[in-house]
Amino acid sequence: MTTDAVRWHQKVLPVAVVLAGVAVLWYVAAVGLNAAGAIERVLAPKGAYTTGDLISTTLNMQRPVLPAPHQVATDLWSSMVDWPLDSPRNLLYHVAVTAESTLVGFVLGTLLGMALAAAIVHSRTLDRALLPWIVASQTVPVLAIAPIVLVILGSLGFSGVAPKATIAMYLCFFPVTVAMVQGLRAPQRIETELMHTYAASRNQAFWMLRLPSALPFLFPSLRVAIAAGLVGAMVAELPTGAQAGLGARLLTGSYYGNTVAIWSALVMSALLGLALTAAVAGVEKLVLRRRPR
C-alpha cells in the first residue's frame, strides 16, 4: 500500500466512521427527545399522522429539546451570511469579540509567565517562596475568582476588553509559568558546563541555551493556556452587562429558551477553540521545524 492509503486506513477512516456514528446517534436522539413535544404541539391538534410526519416534524421544530445537526448548521450559516459582520446577529461578530479578549489575555499572560519563570530560575528566593504556591494553584479552581476580578476592575472604572482579558491573562499565566520553569531547567549539566567553559555570561547562557531548550516545554503549555483563556473570556462575558461575545450569546440563548441559538454558539465556541489551538500548533511547528524529533 502507498503511504496515502495507509494514512487513509489508519487515521482518516476511523475518525470519519466515529463522526458518522455520532451524527446518526444525534439524529436518533433528536427524534426521540423531540417526539413528545412534536406530538403535543404540532401533530395532535391536526389529528392523524404517520411516522414519516413525526420524524420530519421532530427534526424541524422551532424550539426543539435537541436541535438536529442540519438545523444548527443552517442557523450558523444564515447568521454568518444574512447579517453584516458588525451586526450582533452575526455569530462571527461574537467570535471576534471573544477572540480579541482571549488573545490579548493570552499574549499578556504568556509574557508575564515567561518573565516570572526567568526570574524564578535566577532567584533562589523566588524559587523556594513563590514557585510552590504557583504549582499548588493548579489544584485550585482559580476561574472561580473571575467574578471578583470583574467587580474590582468594574469599580476601578475599567470596562470593555480589559476585565475579560485580565481573566484570560491570569488563567494563561499559571500553566505557562510552571512549564517554563521546568523548561528553563531542562538543559543537562554537561551543557551548562560547556557554556561555563566558553566563559558565557549568565545572560548569554539564558538566551543561547536555556531559552531554546525551554521551547518544547513551553508550547504544550501554550495550548493548555489558550484553551483556558478562552473559557475565562467566555465566563467573563456572563454577568449582566456583557452584550457581545460567545458567552453572552449562550446566556441570552438560555434566557429566551432558544435552543438552536445555544447550540450554534456552542459549536462556534468549539470551532474557535480548535482554531486558536491550531494557530498555536502552527507557530510551534514553524519555530521548532529544525529540531530533530
Next chain:
Amino acid sequence: MNGGRVRSALLALGLALLAAIGLWLAMPGEGAEPAGWMTPAFLATLVLAGWSVQRTAALDGQRWLGTATAALFGLWVLFFWQIGVTLYQVPRVLLPAPSFILQALVDRWDVLAGDFVQTVLKAVLIGWALGSGLGFAVGVAIDRAPFLQRGLLPIASLTSTVPLVAVAPIAVMWFGFEWPSKAAVVVLMTFFPMLVSTLAGLQAAGRLERELMQTYAASYGRALLDLRLPAAMPFIFSALKVNATLALIGAIVAEFFGSPTVGLGFRISTEAARMNMALVWGAIVVAAVTGSVAYALLVQLERRIAFWHPSVRAAA
C-alpha cells in the same frame, strides 16, 4: 559555613518578627487617622520580611525547609494584606482584609456548608466519579478494538481545546436547575481526559512483561488484570487528579449559568453582584481548600495503590 547561614536566617526572622509585632501594636483604631511615620515603618517591615524570606530560602539541608520557606512567604503575604488594607483604608469592595474573610467564614459557615454540600458532595463528587468511571470503562472496553481507538482518540484529545463547560445552559434545560445538571457538565468534562489517559496507560506495559505473560499462556483477562491495569495506574491517577480540578471548575462555572439558591458558584456570582466581597472570598477559600485536599487525598491513594511504581517511589 551553614552555621553562619542559619544564624543570619534566625537574625533576619527575629528582626522581621519584632518589626511586625511593633507595627501590629501601633495600628490605629477603627476609623482613626494613622500617624505619619506609619508608612516608613510599614515599608521597613516589608523590607525586613523580604530579607527573612531570602535568608530562609538560602538555607540548605532538610526537605521541610522548602515547605517552611513557602509557608513563611504565605504568612507574610497575609500579614501585609491585613495591615496594608487596614492602614490605607482600601474599600472592602476592592479587597476585604483577611480578618473579614475569616469572619465571614465563621459567621456564615452554615450557608457555606450548605453550598459545599450542594456543589462538592452532590455535583462534583457524583459527576467526577461517573465521568471518570465511564471514561475508564470505555477505555478498557475499546482496548481490543484498535479501529475504534484510532477513531475516538483524536476526537477525545481535541475536546481538551473546546470550552466544554459551555454546555451548561443546555444541561440546565435538560436536567433542571438542581445539581444533576451540574453533575452532567462535570461528567462531560471529566470523561475525555480519563478516556485518553486509560488508553495511553493500557499501552504502557513493557514489551518484555507482555511477552512474559504470553509465555505463561495468560489469557487476555489475566494479562489485563495482572499486568496492564497495574501498569496503567499512574496514568489513571494523573487523570483523576486533573479531573478533580476540572470537576470543581465545571460545577462552579455551570452554576454561574443558572442554579437553585444554593451552591458555591451561585454564592460567588450573586454575592459579587451584591458587593458582599467577604462572603465571596469565603466561598473561594472553601473551593480552594476543597481542591487542594482532594488533590492531596488522591496523591495519598496513589501512594497506597501504586506504591511499587518507579514514579511513585521516586517522589517518596
